[in-house]
Amino acid sequence: MTLPHPNADQISLPNVLAVLGDPTRLAIVRYLASKEGVALNCSQFLDLGSKTNLSYHLAKLREAGVTRAEVVGTNRMITLRRADLDARFPGLLDSVIAAAGEDKALPMVGGADEIEIQA
Amino acid sequence: MTLPHPNADQISLPNVLAVLGDPTRLAIVRYLASKEGVALNCSQFLDLGSKTNLSYHLAKLREAGVTRAEVVGTNRMITLRRADLDARFPGLLDSVIAAAGEDKALPMVGGADEIEIQA
DNA sequence: CCAATTGTTCAATAACTTTTGAACTAAGGA
DNA sequence: TCCTTAGTTCAAAAGTTATTGAACAATTGG
Numbered sequence: 001m002t003l004p005h006p007n008a009d010q011i012s013l014p015n016v017l018a019v020l021g022d023p024t025r026l027a028i029v030r031y032l033a034s035k036e037g038v039a040l041n042c043s044q045f046l047d048l049g050s051k052t053n054l055s056y057h058l059a060k061l062r063e064a065g066v067t068r069a070e071v072v073g074t075n076r077m078i079t080l081r082r083a084d085l086d087a088r089f090p091g092l093l094d095s096v097i098a099a100a101g102e103d104k105a106l107p108m109v110g111g112a113d114e115i116e117i118q119a
Numbered sequence: 120m121t122l123p124h125p126n127a128d129q130i131s132l133p134n135v136l137a138v139l140g141d142p143t144r145l146a147i148v149r150y151l152a153s154k155e156g157v158a159l160n161c162s163q164f165l166d167l168g169s170k171t172n173l174s175y176h177l178a179k180l181r182e183a184g185v186t187r188a189e190v191v192g193t194n195r196m197i198t199l200r201r202a203d204l205d206a207r208f209p210g211l212l213d214s215v216i217a218a219a220g221e222d223k224a225l226p227m228v229g230g231a232d233e234i235e236i237q238a
Numbered sequence: 239c240c241a242a243t244t245g246t247t248c249a250a251t252a253a254c255t256t257t258t259g260a261a262c263t264a265a266g267g268a
Numbered sequence: 269t270c271c272t273t274a275g276t277t278c279a280a281a282a283g284t285t286a287t288t289g290a291a292c293a294a295t296t297g298g
Contacts, residue, residue, distance in 0.1 A: 013218045014142045014225070021137025022286090042245065053287060055246060060285095074244040074295045091214035099132050099208040106133070141256090161275065172257060174276060179255095193265050193274040 003069050008084040011065035019064040024048050030100040031109040032080045039077035047110040122188050127203040130184035138183040144176050149219040150228040151199045158196035166229040
């Protein structure tokens with residue numbers, strides 16, 4: 001079972017910007033960037049909204065090509081599509097993440113440590 | 120008579136991204152960037168929509184702090200707030216403009232030459 | 239098998255955004 | 269003064285996005 005993702009060349013700039021222009025989704029991306037290399041499941045983001053609401057926002061991010069979601073058991077392991085985004089829009093993700101990193105107004109994924117994920 | 124603009128420190132990242140996440144507004148910004156130094160009035164953008172519609176989009180850009188509008192006679196001279204944006208979100212505008220510059224899917228401000236503007 | 243965990247889907251609603259035309263203001267030129 | 273040009277404002281309509289809870293599916297562990 002795999003989830004639908006756009007190819008790198010199908011990623012659209014206005015779409016990516018629109019999707020990042022939501023504080024909840026920007027907070028998700030900032031957190032993913034801060035944990036790059038670590039695959040996170042949806043529950044890590046429950047600080048930012050209800051389960052249903054996160055499912056919605058994570059689907060938006062995935063459909064826009066910002067994140068990749070891999071199905072591992074009952075988990076969806078979520079990662080930033082950094083290479084694809086960097087290839088398509090050089091420097092964009094870095095500057096967004098740097099700017100978001102300083103933004104006190106953005107919602108925060110709580111200081112709770114990451115849970116070890118089971119395969 | 121002056122129009123309301125946010126201060127540099129009031130410019131919000133999610134807001135800027137959301138505002139740039141509209142193809143019409145992104146096309147406006149791309150065109151402004153391509154004519155940097157030249158002050159443009161609203162009529163230059165009529166390729167992108169009706170007068171009323173442009174008034175709406177240009178107000179969004181201005182209220183988000185992306186553009187500055189100066190009243191000169193009956194014209195509003197529009198410029199990118201490059202220095203403010205670069206200070207607040209280093210590299211962001213450049214990467215957006217570079218990415219937009221290659222984007223064939225974005226609407227285009229026609230090849231018509233700029234009209235000399237009257238004070 | 240049963241229960242718990244993880245996450246999705248659906249339908250409803252609320253809230254916002256975009257687009258439109260008609261009416262308007264304000265400045266400039268004849 | 270009157271006309272034109274530049275742009276705004278308003279209200280309506282249309283479309284889109286975000287949020288919610290209830291019901292569902294799939295996997296895993298006991």
